[in-house]
Amino acid sequence: EVQLVESGGGLVQPGGSLRLSCAASGFTFSSYWMSWVRQAPGKGLEWVANIKQDGSEKYYVDSVKGRFTISRDNAKNSLYLQMNSLRAEDTAVYYCARHLGYSYGPWGQGTLVTVSS
Amino acid sequence: DIVMTQTPLSSPVTLGQPASISCRSSQSLVHSDGNTYLSWLQQRPGQPPRLLIYKISNRFSGVPDRFSGSGAGTDFTLKISRVEAEDVGVYYCMQATQFPWTFGQGTKVEIK
Numbered sequence: 261e262v263q264l265v266e267s268g269g270g271l272v273q274p275g276g277s278l279r280l281s282c283a284a285s286g287f288t289f290s291s292y293w294m295s296w297v298r299q300a301p302g303k304g305l306e307w308v309a310n311i312k313q314d315g316s317e318k319y320y321v322d323s324v325k326g327r328f329t330i331s332r333d334n335a336k337n338s339l340y341l342q343m344n345s346l347r348a349e350d351t352a353v354y355y356c357a358r359h360l361g362y363s364y365g366p367w368g369q370g371t372l373v374t375v376s377s
Numbered sequence: 378d379i380v381m382t383q384t385p386l387s388s389p390v391t392l393g394q395p396a397s398i399s400c401r402s403s404q405s406l407v408h409s410d411g412n413t414y415l416s417w418l419q420q421r422p423g424q425p426p427r428l429l430i431y432k433i434s435n436r437f438s439g440v441p442d443r444f445s446g447s448g449a450g451t452d453f454t455l456k457i458s459r460v461e462a463e464d465v466g467v468y469y470c471m472q473a474t475q476f477p478w479t480f481g482q483g484t485k486v487e488i489k
Contacts, residue, residue, distance in 0.1 A: 305418075305426065305469060305480040321477065355425055362473055363416035365428035365437065 262286040262366055264356050269371030276346050276375070282339040282356030282368055290314075290334040293359035296341050298352035299370070306352075309341065310359065323349075346375045379403050379472050383481035389489045396457040398484045400470030405450050407474070414473035417446055417455045420483075421466040429468075430455065462488065 268280040280296070295310040309320045309330040318330050329342040339356050353372050357364035380403040390396045406413045417430040428437045430446040433453060443458040457464055465488060470481040 304483045305471075307477050307479070319476070360428075360431070362412070362414050363418075363428050363431045363471060364426075364478075367425040367427070370425055 262358070264358065264366060264368035266354065266356055266368045266371040269354065269373045271374045271376065272346055273377050274347060274375055277342070277344045278346065278373060280341040280343065280354055280356075280371055280373070284337045284339065284356075284358070287358070289332075289337040294332060294339045295357050295359060295364065296330060296339075297355045297357055297364070297367075298350075298373075299355070300349075300352045303352075308354070311339070343373070346373075348375050351375050378477060379406070379475050379479050381470050381472055381479055381481035383468075383470055383484050385484060386482065387485045387487070389487050390457075390460045391489050392462065393459050396460050396464075396486055398455045398468055398470075398486075400448075400453045400455070400481050402451045402453075402472055404475075406453075406472050407450065413449065415446075415448065415453050416471050416473065417444075418469045418471060418480075419464075419466055420469065421463075424466075426469065457486075460486070460488070 263285045265283045296308040298306050298308050311318050311330045327345045331340045351374050353370040355367045355370045357367045382401045384399045406415050413433050415433050418426040419429050420426045429440050434446040445456050447454050467483040467485050469483050
């Protein structure tokens with residue numbers, strides 16, 4: 261069964277840092293682009309970042325450029341999101357998702373990041 | 378970025394009756410490879426999104442045949458032929474034709 265499990269979320273003060281992880285199983289992780297997508301409380305979906313199979317290409321939404329870093333470890337079947345200089349507007353559930361070329365699937369259960377003092 | 382606009386934003390439906398959601402893109406979703414990368418996602422309450430339909434009308438693995446997609450160019454529709462209780466949730470259209478991939482604002486389907 262294809263599965264994605266996120267971890268690392270929590271409560272952090274503005275300006276703080278968090279590192280999210282996503283453990284993948286049930287498929288050949290190294291063969292797929294991967295993404296982070298977030299959903300603010302009660303809001304819609306927003307793509308955050310994605311990374312090529314070998315990590316050689318990375319892209320970010322403008323609002324997180326210079327603050328967030330996406331990475332992966334294919335030997336560990338894991339995806340990461342290092343989030344620095346966090347702001348209140350970064351508060352959201354963060355999902356990791358596999359690229360299918362035409363959409364995302366599956367999605368993990370998500371991990372909640374709350375930025376508040 | 379391509380803007381995706383859904384209507385309605387809320388759709389109260391009677392169990393067993395059909396439901397329809399529209400999605401319009403700010404520009405054509407026809408890719409240079411000839412495909413149209415428009416998909417539909419379902420998000421049940423408290424759950425992550427789940428892929429239902431891809432490339433306009435293809436049902437993803439395990440999706441019931443009461444869900445169907447149609448459309449072309451910039452105008453697309455998701456139809457549920459007979460709404461069941463488990464269909465309650467928010468439905469998103471999404472385009473993967475042009476980077477960055479973008480989502481509609483979501484349509485909430487609820488039972489009357």
